Amino acid sequence: MKIAVLPGDGIGPEIVAQAVKVLNALGPKFDLETAPVGGAAYDISGHPLPPATLDLAKSADAILFGAVGDWKYDSLARELRPEQAILGLRKHLELFANLRPAICYDELTAASSLKPEIVGGLDILIIRELNGDIYFGQPRGIRTSELPLFKGAREGFDMMHYSEPEVERIGRVAFEAARLRSKKVCSVDKANVLETSQLWREVMIRVGKDYPDVELSHMYVDNAAMQLVKAPKAFDVVVTGNLFGDILSDEAAMLTGSIGMLPSASLDKNNKGLYEPSHGSAPDIAGKGVANPLATILSTAMMLRYSLGMPAEADRIEAAVQSVLTQGLRTADIHTAGSQMVSTIQMGDAVVAAL
């Protein structure tokens, strides 16, 4: 079983090291191959996603990804910036299905900015389409406007679009996921304004007919942004496009107050996937040994479950993480009075010990 390990920038290397430690402690031997990505790759080779890294990712059974990005690359041309690495991996490997759980652990409910009765026990799954939408739509660019009102002025433009098969395949992922949960899918769009959303909604309704046991509802994205704040537990599986999913999955993650705990999976149609924490590269705390490795460790659990067919090992990791929380161990981001503050490495060691 070959796993491509792409630590990336900022806290990426530190947190990925802990996840690797946990994988190695499981028992089964994994073939782990590391390659640079993001700013780290740019520094070495002049490109955030060098061909060797992409090749490794293609040939692996799964990818463990840390995080990319650092202010020091802010002045680079867009195509050389660290974020292009993650966009490139998603596109080249056709990782179209992004699964982002937003879970509020009982032990960490107090870390949320929301009241405990609103978020306590929260467990929702945001499914974001990752290969289409305005992220990759053509045409796009900056040009001179031909519009009568703004003739001669520069204008930026980007095409949003979704085709039927793209919506259908992400819809099926959502309905299948809902079958394993509470059988409710909420599809989020902006069908009162966008034609893309109109097609999206139509296809969701059609695909939903194949899943009569799953309840399908629809919500406009502005309303979804509100309802997530008001009553997040009313949701179960939420499925949406790339752009709305970018916004709503981050909003949902922050509701828990412990984004340092949230893993994510980005899957292709054969369940090969890239696994990464939901948080970013946090360059402000990089190298200080204080970052929370649990989101990355939980991402390896998702990897074992979805891509490597090892659900028992996934359960073991999740149980070990639950156990360190119960023991009261906390990295700085989730630390509160009464709990024991630990470093990145200590947290990794504690999870290994709890396995």
Add this chain to the structure above:
Amino acid sequence: MKIAVLPGDGIGPEIVAQAVKVLNALGPKFDLETAPVGGAAYDISGHPLPPATLDLAKSADAILFGAVGDWKYDSLARELRPEQAILGLRKHLELFANLRPAICYDELTAASSLKPEIVGGLDILIIRELNGDIYFGQPRGIRTSELPLFKGAREGFDMMHYSEPEVERIGRVAFEAARLRSKKVCSVDKANVLETSQLWREVMIRVGKDYPDVELSHMYVDNAAMQLVKAPKAFDVVVTGNLFGDILSDEAAMLTGSIGMLPSASLDKNNKGLYEPSHGSAPDIAGKGVANPLATILSTAMMLRYSLGMPAEADRIEAAVQSVLTQGLRTADIHTAGSQMVSTIQMGDAVVAAL
């Protein structure tokens, strides 16, 4: 001073009636002319924004708008649906600047799903561009795909775009507004992915040079959706495009827990404006006499201040609203143990009495 009164659908007529009562009680004589809009207009004339309504709105000095929309119009073709009325008014009247305050009243802090220390005293202003972006971009539609991967499949598409003058004019509104507040503007975009946002950011930076006394920062929309949940009081003026503004302004409104209190203004370049509550038409409670009229009443205060040059009268209305809250009067949406529940009409009467 001519005011076009467009009550619309659902609770629109009830809440607008209270706002009209307050306007009439102020003293100065306003020439109020009422016309149907949204579903109510469709029922009478077959169109959500009939020419007579549009003409009235054009000829008025300001527009008092209730709300539009009802499930019973869901099966109509998009161009006949109630929402088209508000989109049409924004476009035809060039109402490009949407001001949406998100204020958490001390008396209502408990109504929020967020902890009191996170939202107590919240007072931010979201400025949303309202005439451009993917809302009105061309081309748009549903067609047969020419993309190799999806050839022959149907696809929906919508063009996002912004030209320099469009960004500049909304930027100036934001910087001017910040000068009257705490001199901080946060511009929200997705410049790491969208070319439209890249131009947006470039123009904001250029325009910002004319306001050296105002601090300009930039934030990606996904991060903004998170930071609004985590620490909303860190914001002051937020300026963003039509689509991101739709999502973020609703999220920000819901943080307060009392969206029934939040007014909005949509202004053209001469400060002629349309004023409406931030909430919708709530068809589920229409006609029951329980809707909260305060957002609409506070919208008339914004109208007096921005479009009619009557700031003293605006202050009087705002003070009267504050006074009914202090008295403990609450409509059902903001009612809590210990406060006195009142009807829509009773609330309107109480504001008139407090003037």
